[in-house]
Structure formats: structure tokens, C-alpha cells
Amino acid sequence: MTDISAMLTQTATHTLECSRLTKHYGAQQVLRGVDLHVRSGQIVALLGPSGCGKTTTLRLIAGFEEPDRGRIAIDGRVVTDAKTAIAVEQRQIGMVFQEYALFPHLSVADNIGFGLPGNARDKAGRIGELLALVGLAGLEKRMPHELSGGQQQRVALARALAPQPRVLLLDEPFSNLDTALRAQVRSEVKAILRQAGITCVLVTHDQEEALSLADEIAVMFDGQIAQMADAQTLYHKPATRQVAAFVGEANFLPAMAHGDQAACALGTVGLHEAATGSVDLMIRPEQLQLLPEVNGVRAVVRWQEFYGHDQRIGIALESGEALTVRMDGDAHFVVGETSGVKLRSAAHAFAGATVQTT
């Protein structure tokens, strides 16, 4: 394995910078100043709801579309700006799409070798390296329809990596796979991308996919990046309420902050960062705990969803607020009964209490 990885690992460094990209389709403004900087070898996920402009951003990077304004540079050299539009095939960008787009009449080896220059012997060597990288050695003569969905996706990845692109773009690459397969293919692909050391932008609307795959996640709403950060920061310190609600599940509770504490319907609670005055607390469901003994703050259990490893429980505080709690599957609470509730860790506060319900 080591000699293969030495052959395939990218030795050059490749960076991607998108600055202030704007784009209209007719009267509709689809991108509103997108900034996206990807370091060499970094996997960045572009995460956002359907229609927010993710695919458009990738198409601009690839060169299929031109922005109204803005600049795209690869390795510090401009490929797109007001005066420049480098052709798609000269950008050295690899792409993998949701629908694999393998050539159905070509074998695995011929699919991977399709865009490769050189004589048959050079090609065969490179195809062999890639088959090993994506774990499909021995299947080179198979036709696409003789492969599973996950295997097809790995062939598509091998084909995109074959010409040694500077940047790899993946658009919803796992959405055609059924749920059971998706997690497995996702970790396989992550290992392959890591081994290839390639600079990568992955588009997805699936937050779990983004959190588990990427070094950093750019959350996009309505043609703008709301926040770009690593998974932990995004989850625990979201920049806006909208990010908080999109990345994981969030409860919001109005509170009055005094330094590193705040008074709210759950009593006096700790804050991640000091704040003053009227705030909204963001509380993740797993930060809340129901207690059998009812001696502090009380809540009535309204509903319960059991998942086995854990469960979601809807509660109503005595003060009227509805909250969602996530607890171990073995905790036992009955709908309609009253229990105690407490916050187990510090809350994140948003200034200006305008509670946005989700």
C-alpha cells in the first residue's frame, strides 16, 4: 500500500480562492458575493438547502458558467475575473457528479482511462494505480452495470483523479446511494481523498455528510456563505440562528444575560461566551436532561420518538416554552407525566432576542 500511496499522493500544492462571486439567471440573483478559500489538500464541504446556489458555485469554479462579478484563482493564478475566462479543459479540475455519468459501453478500465493522454502502456500503469487506490483491482474488465452503486461511484472518482487534477469538485456524490450504503461509501471516499491528498470541494445538502467528511464546512443560504468553520465550531458556535438550526437541531430560549450567566426559563444557566442584556440561548437537544425527581425546573413530556441508541423527547416547560431533549434510549419517561429538567452544559447566546422557531 505504501508504494501506491507514494505514487498517487499529490506532491504539488494546489489552492482555490473564490472571491465575491455574484451570478444572476435572468432577474434572479443566485449568488450574492461568495467567498470560498480552500487550502491545499483540504476537503471543504459546501453545505446548504436545495436551491441556495451550491451547484452554480461549482459550475463557476469548473468554468462551465461565468460569474457577473468576482474572481476565481487556482494556485494563485486567476482563471476567472472581469478580463479572464480560462477554458474548462485548461483548468485541470476533476469532477464527480451525483449520477456517476460512467460510459455504459466502456469497461471500468476504459472509463478510468478515457481522458488520459499517452500510449496504451502508460495508461495501463496509471489505471492500475487508480484501481488500487479506489480498491477495485481485479474488476477492470467489468462493465458499469455489473457494479454496485458504491463501486460505480469509486470508478467515477478514479476517472476524475486519473489526469491528476489540481482541484476535485464533487456535487452530491452520495445522494444516489441508499442509506445503508451511503455511510460506508462516504468513509471509503474520504480515505481515498485523504490518500490522494487532493484539494477538494464537496457539495451537499446533508449536514451529517458535511460534518463527517470535511475539514471545514461552508454553510450557504440564498447565494451567500453564512459561516465557514470546522465541524465542532459550526455545531457549538454557529454564527447565526439560521446556521444553528440547519446544522443539527437547535432549541432557542429567550434569556437575560449577565456576563457568563443568563436567567431563563431553565433558571440560571452558564454561557459559552460572556454576554449582556436580552439574548436568545441556543440549546442542543443533548444538552438537556430530564430527571425523574421533580425538585428544580419542571416540564411535562409531550411526545417521544424512540431510535434505539437514543430518543427525542418533546417537553413543555411550566413557563410554556416547548423544547426538544435527546437522551439515551434506556431513559424511561412517559408522555403526559411531569419530570425535572436541567441544562447539562453552557449555552451559546445570540444577541437580540428575536426567537426564530424552526
Ligand SMILES: Nc1ncnc2c1ncn2[C@@H]1O[C@H](COP(=O)(O)OP(=O)(O)O)[C@@H](O)[C@H]1O
Ligand atoms: N441554468 C439555469 N438557468 C436558470 N436558473 C438556474 C439555472 N441553474 C440554476 N438555476 C437556479 O438557481 C438557483 C440555484 O441553483 P443551484 O446552484 O443548482 O442550487 P443548489 O445546487 O444549491 O441546489 C435555483 O433557484 C435554480 O433554479
Ligand SMILES: [Mg+2]
Ligand atoms: Mg445542486
